[in-house]
Amino acid sequence: MTDLFGGWDYIIVGGGAAGSVLAARLSENSSANVLLLEAGKDTRPENRPANFRGRRFDLDMNAHPDFWWHSLRARVHPSLDPIPFQAGRGIGGTSQVNGLFSIRGVRNDFDRWVALGAEGWSFDEVLPWYIKLEDDLDFPDAPHHGKGGPLPIFREPREHWGGADHAFHDAARDLGVVWHDDTNAPGATGLSPFAMHIRAGKRVAVSDGYLEPARGRTNLTIRSEVLVDRVTFAPGGTRAVGVELAGGESIPVAAGGEVILAAGGTLSPALLVRSGIGSGDDLAHLGIDHVVDLPVGQELTEHPFIVLPLPIPLEKAASPFGRPVNVTWRYSSGLAGAGDNDMMIIPNNGWLGLPGVCIWQMHAVSRGKLVFTSRDPLAGPLAELRMLTDESDRLRARDGLEKVGELVNHRAFKNILADSPALPTIDQLPAATFASHHVATTVRMGSPDDATTVVDPDCRVLGTEGLRVIDQSVMPEVVRGNPLLTVLMIAERMADRLKSSPA
Numbered sequence: 001m002t003d004l005f006g007g008w009d010y011i012i013v014g015g016g017a018a019g020s021v022l023a024a025r026l027s028e029n030s031s032a033n034v035l036l037l038e039a040g041k042d043t044r045p046e047n048r049p050a051n052f053r054g055r056r057f058d059l060d061m062n063a064h065p066d067f068w069w070h071s072l073r074a075r076v077h078p079s080l081d082p083i084p085f086q087a088g089r090g091i092g093g094t095s096q097v098n099g100l101f102s103i104r105g106v107r108n109d110f111d112r113w114v115a116l117g118a119e120g121w122s123f124d125e126v127l128p129w130y131i132k133l134e135d136d137l138d139f140p141d142a143p144h145h146g147k148g149g150p151l152p153i154f155r156e157p158r159e160h161w162g163g164a165d166h167a168f169h170d171a172a173r174d175l176g177v178v179w180h181d182d183t184n185a186p187g188a189t190g191l192s193p194f195a196m197h198i199r200a201g202k203r204v205a206v207s208d209g210y211l212e213p214a215r216g217r218t219n220l221t222i223r224s225e226v227l228v229d230r231v232t233f234a235p236g237g238t239r240a241v242g243v244e245l246a247g248g249e250s251i252p253v254a255a256g257g258e259v260i261l262a263a264g265g266t267l268s269p270a271l272l273v274r275s276g277i278g279s280g281d282d283l284a285h286l287g288i289d290h291v292v293d294l295p296v297g298q299e300l301t302e303h304p305f306i307v308l309p310l311p312i313p314l315e316k317a318a319s320p321f322g323r324p325v326n327v328t329w330r331y332s333s334g335l336a337g338a339g340d341n342d343m344m345i346i347p348n349n350g351w352l353g354l355p356g357v358c359i360w361q362m363h364a365v366s367r368g369k370l371v372f373t374s375r376d377p378l379a380g381p382l383a384e385l386r387m388l389t390d391e392s393d394r395l396r397a398r399d400g401l402e403k404v405g406e407l408v409n410h411r412a413f414k415n416i417l418a419d420s421p422a423l424p425t426i427d428q429l430p431a432a433t434f435a436s437h438h439v440a441t442t443v444r445m446g447s448p449d450d451a452t453t454v455v456d457p458d459c460r461v462l463g464t465e466g467l468r469v470i471d472q473s474v475m476p477e478v479v480r481g482n483p484l485l486t487v488l489m490i491a492e493r494m495a496d497r498l499k500s501s502p503a
């Protein structure tokens, strides 16, 4: 390890979910000098707006503009126009503003990751880090759960559920869906309470759990409101030597130090491209000098989210604490070889003023891509999500729609419906489908000899030295669950690897 005048041992770009874990864990080694750079503000937990402190989920980007990136766009389906795409901004990143859902990937995800070239990332190999990151408040002594870790995991008791939760649960149980108390138990499927990162009714953002206890360390520096423009390389070479901020300031790494990008599923790829790492066409189009030719942003995976509003009076759907959903039904469709828990259906207690039911396709075959349109570090790429373009995704969406039809025609729903439910046809689904903001696989981890790989299984950017990407973008495929816990698992595991072979 070197002193600060020779540069930083680790420069971490992005103080969101992954960046908070990495900064906290890497600075546990008191001889490593760690710098965390974040574009947004550094808001401490007690100063966060009320809507980001409790159980609610507030997507209004104008209400609290500092907490969001405002320039990102996504096109859900080729037949539709681009719309705003959300990503959190500021220390804590998207974990400050997300929906709080806390679900692990399933064994089948990691079988696929290994088959896609992510050697060493099988379920049994990653489970210890899912355990390490959590403080499971409901199952602290289960062998597959953690006790005392930085992120609390909590499930709302039934007396706090909303009207749509109860109708959904009662209808599904009566139709024969099995109940499992714990979504995150290996092999769990069926109906379960949603796990959330909440303690005593309050959101615990990743930065609260990880960075707050680490802030006093003299070897950890947090700089907020600094926009990183690009990674810098040794002249004519491929060794990362630091970063350059949008205002022109250069920050060096120490000899042998590392730059780690943790800017998330759309902004880490954009940083790579601005740094000269991307497909030759993208770089040429933007007039960026070429460092390494890699397929950045080409293999995008995302979860289609289909919103099905029903004529339920808001007061009949609502939950006591404004929580939009407390129960989930995960199932394996058995269609088109999609594997375990490829589908999820959830009730909606009135989120967005649209009580009803939603279908979440947790395994999608359709692949999208990022289109890099600007060198401006504030601009971000356009995400062409191409949802439901693969026939197998349409098949499973149609099957999900049939299941919803059975549920909402059950007498449990009849008790809260004010009118007959009307569901869309399969052809109307693209217009009812939304991004989940779970964009992954844009910096795909895999085998170095696979043409679609950008980082190796140690998250090193191929063809470079001293540069890694450790965040949501590296997943070989987005997992069958809301991705936050998997992002933390990746960051925890990589931090341990880095600590055992320090820069």
Ligand SMILES: Cc1cc2nc3c(=O)[nH]c(=O)nc-3n(C[C@H](O)[C@H](O)[C@H](O)COP(=O)(O)OP(=O)(O)OC[C@H]3O[C@@H](n4cnc5c(N)ncnc54)[C@H](O)[C@@H]3O)c2cc1C
Pocket: 013, 014, 015, 016, 017, 018, 019, 037, 038, 039, 040, 059, 086, 087, 088, 089, 090, 091, 092, 093, 094, 095, 097, 098, 099, 100, 101, 102, 103, 226, 227, 228, 229, 262, 263, 264, 265, 267, 268, 271, 377, 436, 437, 438, 471, 472, 473, 481, 482, 483, 484, 485, 487
């Ligand atoms: C609206 C919404 C709701 C979601 N709900 C859920 C949920 O309920 N459950 C779940 O599991 N997942 C959810 N997710 C996804 C989840 O939050 C992500 O999995 C997780 O936050 C990704 O972590 P990350 O570290 O990769 O990126 P982020 O947490 O987004 O962090 C990236 C950070 O990098 C910073 N950054 C970016 N570019 C630069 C730059 N050039 N210079 C400096 N800093 C930069 C950003 O400001 C940000 O703070 C949701 C996402 C969204 C957008």
